[in-house]
Amino acid sequence: MDETDGALREAAALVREVPDFPEPGVLFRDIGPMLASGPALGAVVSALGRSAEFDVVAGVEARGFLVGAAVAQAFGTGVIGLRKPGKLPAVADRIDYALEYGTAALELPADTLRAGQRVLVVDDVLATGGTLGAACSLVRQSGAEVAAAAVVLELTALRGRRNLPGEPVEALLQV
Ligand SMILES: O=P(O)(O)OC[C@H]1O[C@H](OP(=O)(O)OP(=O)(O)O)[C@H](O)[C@@H]1O
Numbered sequence: 001m002d003e004t005d006g007a008l009r010e011a012a013a014l015v016r017e018v019p020d021f022p023e024p025g026v027l028f029r030d031i032g033p034m035l036a037s038g039p040a041l042g043a044v045v046s047a048l049g050r051s052a053e054f055d056v057v058a059g060v061e062a063r064g065f066l067v068g069a070a071v072a073q074a075f076g077t078g079v080i081g082l083r084k085p086g087k088l089p090a091v092a093d094r095i096d097y098a099l100e101y102g103t104a105a106l107e108l109p110a111d112t113l114r115a116g117q118r119v120l121v122v123d124d125v126l127a128t129g130g131t132l133g134a135a136c137s138l139v140r141q142s143g144a145e146v147a148a149a150a151v152v153l154e155l156t157a158l159r160g161r162r163n164l165p166g167e168p169v170e171a172l173l174q175v
């Protein structure tokens with residue numbers, strides 16, 4: 001185990017399990033306490049940024065914004081936000097998808113990505129894969145490339161990777 005593994009292991013211990021949130025039957029993994037720790041956030045940001053070579057980060061609303069902006073700053077790139085509907089003044093594209101609990105959509109802001117840019121897609125959690133799949137599709141439909149789809153935590157029981165065939169998924173932690 002190297003220094004990075006040790007720091008990530010300590011970070012993993014800060015993930016809180018919340019039964020029956022946001023609805024009965026869902027075991028919610030709350031990475032809030034992990035992000036609130038400076039050393040844990042530092043370990044997560046460094047590891048995510050090493051997932052691939054990239055020109056810009058695309059963070060997924062909402063918790064992907066927290067991690068994505070930190071990765072962009074640490075690695076000297078800009079960041080764009082892939083947003084829930086109704087937030088953007090100008091929308092380039094939209095994709096609707098299914099969630100572990102409910103349905104959702106993501107929108108790509110206009111005039112952000114350029115063709116050929118290498119994009120590091122960042123989110124906090126990979127569950128069923130719908131969100132990450134929509135994020136990657138938005139990036140690709142814009143003409144940019146998905147350098148990696150990087151998440152802090154993968155919930156393996158939900159088999160999200162099955163819904164992301166061919167996507168370069170990188171998960172720092174798995175439960
Ligand atoms: O793999 P999936 O099944 O698509 O689920 C993963 C998504 O679910 C959560 O977002 P959510 O929309 O619940 O909330 P947030 O706005 O708090 O990030 C999480 O932050 C991921 O974005």
Ligand SMILES: Nc1ncnc2[nH]cnc12
Pocket residue numbers: 026027028029030100125127128155
């Ligand atoms: N069980 C879960 N815990 C945290 N975030 C999630 N996003 C989707 N499912 C989740």
